[in-house]
Amino acid sequence: MYVYQLSKAFCLLDTTHSMANHHQYEPENAPKQPEVMVVMVPLTAQGHLNELLHFSRLICAYNIPVHYLSYAVHIRQAKLRVHGWDPAAVPNLHFHECAAPSFPSPPPNPNAPTNFPGHLQPLFDSLSDLREPVTSLLRSLSAAARRIVVVYDSLIASVVQDVESIPNAECYEFISISAFFNFFYFWELMGKPMAVEAEVLEGLPTLEDCLTPEFTEFMTKQLDFGKFRAGYLLNTCKAIEGRYIDLLAKPEILNTDKLWAIGPFHPLTLNKDHNHFKPRHECLEWLDKQAPNSVIYVSFGTTTSLSDEQIKELADGLERSHQKFIWVLRDADRGDIFAGEGETTARKEKLAAETFQGRGMVVADWAPQLEVLAHRSTGGFLTHCGWNSCMESISMGVPMAAWPMHSDQPRNAHLVAKVLGVGLVVRDWERRKEVVGASEVEDVVRRLMDSDEGERMRKRAGELGSAVRQEAAEGGVSCRELDSFVVHISRF
Incomplete structure (x- = not known):
């Protein structure tokens, strides 16, 4: 399968070469890549920006164009802080910088009642302004590709709600946190529908004080827009969370066979020269x-x-x-x-x-x-x-x-x-x-x-x-999961 052959180069994750160099491993007789384009829509917080930027690199290694969309200031932030590779060296990675509305950007309060960054709430509340540029980009790309694949952060689902109006577009929800957390979150939400080992439950922390009321309301609203998703993506792997990945997919929880655990997203092989485009810290x-x-x-x-x-x-x-x-x-x-x-x-x-x-x-x-x-x-x-x-x-x-x-x-x-x-x-x-x-x-x-x-x-x-690292290497579980996702979105 040509996708598997292409992934051989990716799974080595040798960042001493640019991603463009990975393409040299593509067999000469490999079929032309189907006309599929991927659009990444991250939440505008560093961890979320970072994960989907790393994921963009992985998808680009399959010769699939990726369009990464956010506010201009947050694209600048993501590029500035990326580790282990240079986004400018990936020719099929395209950035779409949207003008941000005016929103308060106060400094954090180290003495706030909870440690949650409530000072970011004005930014999160402004994200509804991304709906129009996302929809505009999707409609523009839909005329140039057989299929548009939207990967959106689960905390920004409302921004991609117009995908339903685009016949050749489909959405995949990226869950930016652990399968362990997500399983127990839904397990409790759904009334604990199955037995869980007592030793794992012993000392399991409460969710009290984990979020502010304002962010809880913001997050809950996003859940209302998940009905159009075609599957889920996780930045994790079987070696770390195999049991909880399987539990999360069960009928009593997410009820899906379209869940791909394809982490780690970040590069795994680094050396002194890998960030040649930046001075060494x-x-x-x-x-x-x-x-x-x-x-x-x-x-x-x-x-x-x-x-x-x-x-x-x-x-x-x-x-x-x-x-x-x-x-x-x-x-x-x-x-x-x-x-x-x-x-x-x-x-x-x-x-x-x-x-x-x-x-x-x-x-x-x-x-x-x-x-x-x-x-x-x-x-x-x-x-x-x-x-x-x-x-x-x-x-x-x-x-x-x-x-x-x-x-x-x-x-x-x-x-x-x-x-x-x-x-x-x-x-x-x-x-x-x-x-x-x-x-x-x-x-x-x-x-x-x-x-x-x-x-x-x-x-x-x-x-x-x-x-x-073995799971991310050629033939490993994570490598096969990524292959499987690419095969799925490239289907005819």
Whole structure:
């Protein structure tokens, strides 16, 4: 099958070549690619933008044109922060920059009652303005292709609702978070229609305080527009979540045989030269000088801001642990990340200037997370457990210290620590209102980085990471899932 042959190049995921070079592996006698075009419509938050941009690269490797649509400011953001490849080097990836309406872009509030980034709500509320440009693009492309395939973020379903009026278009819902979280979310919503192992349920965090009421209402409205979907896509794989992928598809839950788990979306093979189009970050140069598995990477993603009190406790705990670390200390993104460009708070400047006796490095802006996790010197990851971060850490074989903040993160932390056994919990969700003390930080960092317990987790994470990479390689489960999706959307 020619699609499988084409995927041979993709599944190697060798980012030392551009995606254009992958096309050289296409057999000379391969049939002409059917006239199928894919349109990606992401939610305008970093993790969501990033996932569908990485997915665009994978689809482009099959010689299928991809059209990635968002507000111009968020396309700029996605391109600026992408890891491991250059979007400009992919000739069949097309960006459609829409003018954003005027929306407030306030800074985050580190002292808000919940850690959910409620300051982004004006941006989310503005997304209804994308409906018209999405529909216009679909109608324009529909005349030039036999089939238009729309991949939309599940949190932006209302924007693609006009697909029903376009005869040769069909929609696939991208679920940006774990199968584990989604299964339990629907399982509880539907009245717990099947038995689940007691040991998995024990300690399963509540959803209380995970979202704001405003975002819950926004999310619920999107559920009303899912009736036109033709299937589901997940950034995960069987090695990590096989049981929950299968449970999610069952008749009692999503009731579908059109669910493709095709992660990881991000590149799996990195080297010093893979980002030749960007200067190498100074933190990678610092990592080069450290011993293997000796550094813990600390980052809370793009939607979390820590209070001054919590920053002090974390800094003290890291220093007292006597472990080497890289700490990305930055506030949550604004709705428009360029609106506050150049701003650096005094607390960041002070910490970034400290040496921590040579043991630590504080990065006060953006850090190349994928490259840090792939580095041989990185032996642990203190993380908020956003799904992108979990997938990146697991695929690179790095165990985690789980410190969930909001959304799906508490249950992702449960999956990482209690189900997969590749992490320790720093912040118990039952104590989410409390500041995590320096002694607790010190204890968990020491256990993860300098104990037999931590070494066992590192071994387990390495084995799981190896299994993930095998599934993404030629003939692996994830590779076959992606082939299957491409075959399905290319059907006559």
